[in-house]
Structure formats: C-alpha cells, structure tokens
Amino acid sequence: MTLRRRIAGTASLAVALVVLIVAIGVYVAVRSQLRGEVDDALRDRARPVAELVQREAAFGPGRPIGFGPPEMHGPGRFGGAQGYVQYLSPDGSAQLPPDEAGALPVSDGERAIAASGEGEALRDVHVEGTHLRLLTQGAGAAGAVQVARPLNETDAVLHRVLWILVALGAGGVALAAVLGEGVARSALAPIRRFTDRTETIAATPGDPTQRIDVERDDELGRLAASFNTTLDALERSVEAQRQLVADASHELRTPIASLRANIQVLEEEDRLSPADREALRVDIVAELDELTALVADVVELARGAKPEQVHDDVRLDLIVSAQIDRAQRRAGADASFQAQVEPTVVTGEPERISRAVSNLLDNARRWSPPGGIVEVQLRNGRLTVRDHGPGFEPGDLPRVFERFYRSDRARATPGSGLGLAIVRQAAEAHGGSAEAQNAPGGGAVVHVSFTDSYEPLTHSGQAEEP
Structure with a gap:
C-alpha cells in the first residue's frame, strides 16, 4: 500500500471514529430525551389516578374501584397515547378498569411497592407484541397504580434518527476518504517530485554533477x-x-x-x-x-583515508627506530640520521603507520645533500623529520601532499610523487594530520601525528596514568 493510500485511510478511519462517537452520543441523547418525555407523561397520568384510587379506597374495603370516568384511563387496548391503567392491591393482585382488557405483567419489585404503598419503578415490557413503558407508583394504603404507554411512536422516531445518523456517518466517511486522498496527493506531491528526481539521478551514475533543486524552507x-x-x-x-x-x-x-x-x-x-x-x-x-x-x-x-576496522596498540617509537635503521642502511655514507625518540603508544594499523614513516624518511634522505644530516624527533605523539636540503619552493608548499605532484626540481629524480600523499592519508586515516614547511636556516621539515591522543610510556614500558 502506498503512503498516499495509508494517509487517506488513516484520515478516513479517524473521521469514522469521530462520526461513530458523535452518532452514538446523538442517539443516546435523543433516546434519553424521548424516554424522559414519556416518563414525565406517565407520572402526570399516574398522579390523578393514584389520588382517585386513594379516595375510593377510603370508603372502606369491599367497594370496587371504578378508576373514574373512561377519560381517566384511556380507551382501547393498552390505553393508546393516554396510557393504560392497572391497579395493584396491597396483596399484589391486579384489577383492571371495566372497559380495559389485558393484564400488565407484575414483578416482585412492583408487588413490594404495592404492599408498602410507596416508591416508583419504571421499566420496558412487551405484552402481546406491543412495546410498553410501564410505570408503577405507590398509592398509599390503596396499594399501587400501574400506568403503561406504547412506545411505537418513540421507537419509530429513534429508528428514523438511527438511519439518518448512519447515512450521515457513511457520507462523512466517504467525504473524508475523498478529501484525505486529495490532501495526501497534494501533500505528497513534493515528495513524489523529489523521488522522481532522485531516481533520475540514480539512473545516470555517469553524471555526478546533477543536483536537486531546493525550493522549500521546510x-x-x-x-x-x-x-x-x-x-x-x-x-x-x-x-x-x-x-x-x-x-x-x-x-x-x-x-x-x-x-x-x-x-x-x-x-x-x-x-x-x-x-x-x-x-x-x-x-x-x-x-x-x-x-x-x-x-x-x-x-x-x-585504500583512501578510511581506517580499517581492527586497530592495535602500536609502539610508534619502535616503528620509527626500525625505519631509521632501514633508511640508514639504504643511505650508507650519503646521509646520517640523528634521532630523539620518546616511548609512545598510539592506536592504529602498524603496517600503514610503518609505510608512512618509511616514505617520510626516504623523502628526507633523497633530498639531503651528500653527507647531510636528517633530524628525527618523536615527542608528545608528534613525529618531526627535518633535512638540510634545498627545502620547498614557496609555490610548492600548498601542493606537496597532493597525489603525483612533483616540483620542477623533483622531475629530474626518480619517484612517483606519491610518498608524501601516502603520509598524509595514513595520518588522516588515524585521526591525525600532516603539515610541511621550510625550516629556519634551510631545509624542509614535516610534522606528522597519527592520532589525536597518545600514551607516553614510562621507562618500565608501562603507560603512564592520566
């Protein structure tokens, strides 16, 4: 399912839930209002009947209760809109008016009201297929009066309200789905254009100059x-x-x-x-x-400047000393190396560091004059190599670490122009740096660090406590 469909579906679901909650609330409110009106009408109907029963009962036992004229209890089956009246004596027996037929059901709770002559009870009953609202109200020593009223009209109104709410709810959900689809389409249009552009760029890998237009500030x-x-x-x-x-x-x-x-x-x-x-x-x-x-x-x-995944603790001082011995053997009497190396531990790749140190020393040896001195110093985790040759031309200094770059003087000598580039790349791969400059008094000096932190060692070979 696409993101647009999910957004539209989510909006439709949210609207459906809101419509359902509102519909239930409206239906309950209307039902409560209509039932309340019916209950009030039953109470108004039961009050004069109960007073009449009490007056007739005051003439003494054995006198039949006439329930007053027919307009007091309503004509026809179950009284129609005026209500259907039934009398409960204190012993729980039911008595109907002379012109009414069909007894109303009596529960134990309603018999208890008749026995006490006090209280009130309301409930729904079904008698011979007719839905009635039944009120039982105490009538003092005379027992209780039951008044029932058919709920046909109320049920019909509630059914119409229910169908109206269902229709409105379905229409609201459908409208929300359409609007949600439109809103989702409009909101996702920039993303669709972005996706189309990225797919176009991905489909043409041979042209890395393509870019995406930035037209929004969001x-x-x-x-x-x-x-x-x-x-x-x-x-x-x-x-x-x-x-x-x-x-x-x-x-x-x-x-x-x-x-x-x-x-x-x-x-x-x-x-x-x-x-x-x-x-x-x-x-x-x-x-x-x-x-x-x-x-x-x-x-x-x-290999680039990306370091390998596995790093070891490397004794940088031992690597520098070993590479100085190697460079001295290759130089013979043409150059000599003077070293000041303090014990140092760095974290990195031994082979890569060793290659960079070797290139750095070979570069200094190659540019040293016959019998010249190459000064090597390792202090505070920083390696410094100085020769006493011609040094760098001012215009060459910014480019000495570039790949295959060779100055005019270097073109006449063997080499590829990759030595110092490898030095800088190895340094940066370990989080360090490399820089070159001309030394005061002549010659070139190169500073290299292979990490942004190091551990100096004590004379016992153990790392010092921080």
Whole structure:
C-alpha cells in the first residue's frame, strides 16, 4: 500500500471514529430525551389516578374501584397515547378498569411497592407484541397504580434518527476518504517530485554533477540540501578516483614503455657485449623495482583515508627506530640520521603507520645533500623529520601532499610523487594530520601525528596514568 493510500485511510478511519462517537452520543441523547418525555407523561397520568384510587379506597374495603370516568384511563387496548391503567392491591393482585382488557405483567419489585404503598419503578415490557413503558407508583394504603404507554411512536422516531445518523456517518466517511486522498496527493506531491528526481539521478551514475533543486524552507528542503551535500561528496570522490586512475596510467606508461624497449633490445642480446647485457639486465631490474613500488603506492592510495576496522596498540617509537635503521642502511655514507625518540603508544594499523614513516624518511634522505644530516624527533605523539636540503619552493608548499605532484626540481629524480600523499592519508586515516614547511636556516621539515591522543610510556614500558 502506498503512503498516499495509508494517509487517506488513516484520515478516513479517524473521521469514522469521530462520526461513530458523535452518532452514538446523538442517539443516546435523543433516546434519553424521548424516554424522559414519556416518563414525565406517565407520572402526570399516574398522579390523578393514584389520588382517585386513594379516595375510593377510603370508603372502606369491599367497594370496587371504578378508576373514574373512561377519560381517566384511556380507551382501547393498552390505553393508546393516554396510557393504560392497572391497579395493584396491597396483596399484589391486579384489577383492571371495566372497559380495559389485558393484564400488565407484575414483578416482585412492583408487588413490594404495592404492599408498602410507596416508591416508583419504571421499566420496558412487551405484552402481546406491543412495546410498553410501564410505570408503577405507590398509592398509599390503596396499594399501587400501574400506568403503561406504547412506545411505537418513540421507537419509530429513534429508528428514523438511527438511519439518518448512519447515512450521515457513511457520507462523512466517504467525504473524508475523498478529501484525505486529495490532501495526501497534494501533500505528497513534493515528495513524489523529489523521488522522481532522485531516481533520475540514480539512473545516470555517469553524471555526478546533477543536483536537486531546493525550493522549500521546510523538512523536505533540508532533506534536499542534505542529499545535495551527499552528491557533492560523491562527485568529489568520483573525480578523485578518475584523477587517480588518470595519474596512475600516466605514471605507469613511462616505466612500462622503458621495460618494453629494454626487452626488445634484449631479444638481440647476441649482438650485445657482455657489459651491455649486464647493464641492460640491471636497468630492467631497476625499472621493475620502480614499477612495483609505484603499483604499491597506487594500491595504498586507493585504500583512501578510511581506517580499517581492527586497530592495535602500536609502539610508534619502535616503528620509527626500525625505519631509521632501514633508511640508514639504504643511505650508507650519503646521509646520517640523528634521532630523539620518546616511548609512545598510539592506536592504529602498524603496517600503514610503518609505510608512512618509511616514505617520510626516504623523502628526507633523497633530498639531503651528500653527507647531510636528517633530524628525527618523536615527542608528545608528534613525529618531526627535518633535512638540510634545498627545502620547498614557496609555490610548492600548498601542493606537496597532493597525489603525483612533483616540483620542477623533483622531475629530474626518480619517484612517483606519491610518498608524501601516502603520509598524509595514513595520518588522516588515524585521526591525525600532516603539515610541511621550510625550516629556519634551510631545509624542509614535516610534522606528522597519527592520532589525536597518545600514551607516553614510562621507562618500565608501562603507560603512564592520566
């Protein structure tokens, strides 16, 4: 069932309940009013009859009660509109006027009223198929008087009222259903347009620039604005993926072309000298190593800044020390590393952090002058690496962490331009940050934190109490 039908159905049900409650209230009120008028008429009819019975009973026992002239008790069967009269003696026996026939039913409670001569009782009875309203009223020492009146007219009026209420109720429910359908259609029209637009956008995933027009300042307008914000993020993500693929394709083209050329040359190795063949093999291996590193960097970047689900406590100081030893072995005498590392624990992915630290140290080593010093400091959970090379050009500083970005000076050196991009991505994936600047006195300095909180360790290797 559609939302529009549910809204219309709910409105119809609510109106039906209200109509039912109102109809019941009206019917009960009309019935009470009509019955009250009948009861008042019976009391007015019974009062003079009871007084007459008391006067006739005052002449002594054994005297028949005449109930007065016929107009006192009404002609015909059960008295018609004037009422039907019956006398109850104190012993409970019934006596009818001379011109009336057909005894009224007598209950134990009504015999008790006749015995006491006091009280009053009203009830509905059916006598020979006629619906009667029966009043029993005490008449003192004479017993009690019963006055009955047919309810045919009252029942007919109530039946007409009932049918009128049913007709009005059915009409009201039908009208409510029609109006509810119209209101639901009108209220849901913006949602239908919103849905149609979103389905159109979903059907054209190749065009992430589409947006939803925000024309309202209500909940639906806020929903459209939120949806557009999501589409903005999706467009940026798609554009980043396209750029990554394009940049990776461009960067992979050079080593693949070089490998192809060297392999083609190697097919004619019998025409090469042993020294040329060896140089060619070394060149192929180096290009394969470069291609492998580039693919690994692209795969690392493709992971994005989203962290993995499983994190461990990582000794950042041990990772930094191990990567410094590795970088020193690769640098040999071309560079030396000076480290000030304090024991530090962070929460994250050891492999990803280790890769970022390695890229950071390799970048500093590559730009250090021969025999230069690379200063490494880990303090308060923040890793700082400084080299004494040429530093960053002012125009390059805002872009040093971009994917595949290489400055004019870097284009003449090996590399893919992904090292610092991987550093920043790993830092942000752990809730940290990376920033670069030129150091006073020359050289470049990069600050990296892998989390917004850390745990310094004591000399015993235990985390300090906060």
